[in-house]
Amino acid sequence: MWLSKLVVSNCRIIASTELELAPHANVIYGNNASGKSSLLEALAVLSRGRSFRTPRIAELIKRGEEELTVSARVEDGVAGGSYPVGISKRSQTSRIRINHADVQQQAELSTHIPLTLIHPGSVELVTGSPSLRRAFIDWIAFYRFADFNSAWRNYQRILKQRNACLRDPKQRYAFPQWTEQLITLQPVLYRYRVQALETLQHDLQISHELLMNLGEPQLQLTSGFPGSINPEDTAQLQQFFREKAEQEQKQGFSLYGAHRADLHILLDGIPAVRVASRGQLKILAVALLLAQSHAAAETDAKRGIIAIDDLASELDEQNQQALYNTLRTTQQQLIITGTHHEPLRNRFADARVFHVEHGKASLR
Numbered sequence: 001m002w003l004s005k006l007v008v009s010n011c012r013i014i015a016s017t018e019l020e021l022a023p024h025a026n027v028i029y030g031n032n033a034s035g036k037s038s039l040l041e042a043l044a045v046l047s048r049g050r051s052f053r054t055p056r057i058a059e060l061i062k063r064g065e066e067e068l069t070v071s072a073r074v075e076d077g078v079a080g081g082s083y084p085v086g087i088s089k090r091s092q093t094s095r096i097r098i099n100h101a102d103v104q105q106q107a108e109l110s111t112h113i114p115l116t117l118i119h120p121g122s123v124e125l126v127t128g129s130p131s132l133r134r135a136f137i138d139w140i141a142f143y144r145f146a147d148f149n150s151a152w153r154n155y156q157r158i159l160k161q162r163n164a165c166l167r168d169p170k171q172r173y174a175f176p177q178w179t180e181q182l183i184t185l186q187p188v189l190y191r192y193r194v195q196a197l198e199t200l201q202h203d204l205q206i207s208h209e210l211l212m213n214l215g216e217p218q219l220q221l222t223s224g225f226p227g228s229i230n231p232e233d234t235a236q237l238q239q240f241f242r243e244k245a246e247q248e249q250k251q252g253f254s255l256y257g258a259h260r261a262d263l264h265i266l267l268d269g270i271p272a273v274r275v276a277s278r279g280q281l282k283i284l285a286v287a288l289l290l291a292q293s294h295a296a297a298e299t300d301a302k303r304g305i306i307a308i309d310d311l312a313s314e315l316d317e318q319n320q321q322a323l324y325n326t327l328r329t330t331q332q333q334l335i336i337t338g339t340h341h342e343p344l345r346n347r348f349a350d351a352r353v354f355h356v357e358h359g360k361a362s363l364r
């Protein structure tokens with residue numbers, strides 16, 4: 001999938017703008033505060049329902065307006081042809097359309113726009129909380145395995161009910177039933193994640209030039225249980241949860257399970273965050289995100305979109321070179337922002353170049 005057109009209205013500084021995108025490289029340049037990041041935020045809203053800079057939609061809606069809208073034309077590399085998609089957001093409500101029909105779930109729209117975003121905050125993938133790494137590995141599982149999303153949504157629902165039982169003694173009678181259901185999904189989610197990780201490890205080769213001076217990271221998936229517990233052994237899980245029931249009731253929420261999984265990122269056996277420099281951590285995060293984008297696409301026809309928000313400015317010359325060499329070899333659609341167009345144009349000779357000024361993009 002790739003986007004041949006992106007139309008944005010009322011997103012931060014952008015009143016209304018339209019871009020006819022190229023299938024491969026697209027460069028968007030403009031002065032500070034011209035609206036480059038706002039465009040990528042709009043793209044993030046389309047793909048994920050939210051921005052990478054704020055969880056609050058109200059902050060994204062142009063001041064004085066009530067609704068932001070992002071629409072696009074998706075080119076289908078598998079079936080051929082193209083179709084429109086769109087999302088409108090008010091602070092409390094959303095409206096999502098795919099090929100002229102209303103849909104209820106953001107996930108339905110997300111499947112059409114496999115967007116990997118690389119921005120200055122991406123380093124948190126390595127330095128931040130486990131939830132970011134869970135989301136990272138689950139993103140691959142989401143695109144790779146058709147049933148992952150329903151299993152994960154089901155898990156969230158069961159977890160919520162189980163937590164309610166743990167908090168409220170009056171609901172405790174239903175605790176065993178919800179525990180049993182939670183156990184049933186542990187092996188399912190764990191297996192999806194293991195497979196997603198295997199694909200990711202394979203696709204890390206795309207980032208070999210970026211990782212040249214760092215070495216290949218070791219990626220270790222934890223299941224959300226102590227290492228001695230096998231998340232695929234239901235009998236062992238039942239015993240484990242029996243032993244931990246008192247502790248969980250005291251805490252008032254579920255302490256173990258797929259919602260507590262993590263992906264440990266190591267260099268020479270030591271957590272990367274403890275040994276790598278700030279710049280190296282960024283490189284590592286970028287290498288993982290590029291691999292993630294490839295891992296989600298089973299075939300070239302299913303290729304995704306990589307959007308990069310002004311990252312080069314934080315990398316030294318050698319790493320910038322490695323990043324651009326890597327991007328040039330990828331089949332994914334690229335949307336790259338920067339403050340100057342010459343350096344980007346030199347690196348992507350065939351790129352379509354857009355200039356952004358006061359929230360309006362125009363072809364150069």
Ligand SMILES: Nc1ncnc2c1ncn2[C@@H]1O[C@H](COP(=O)(O)OP(=O)(O)OP(=O)(O)O)[C@@H](O)[C@H]1O
Binds near residue numbers: 033035038059061062
């Ligand atoms: N809700 C909003 N309504 C209107 N304008 C907004 C809103 N939120 C932020 N802005 C403004 O939008 C402008 C564009 O910001 P944006 O981050 O997109 O710029 P940029 O081109 O990426 O800049 P830089 O190169 O500095 O990163 C900023 O001046 C910001 O103050």
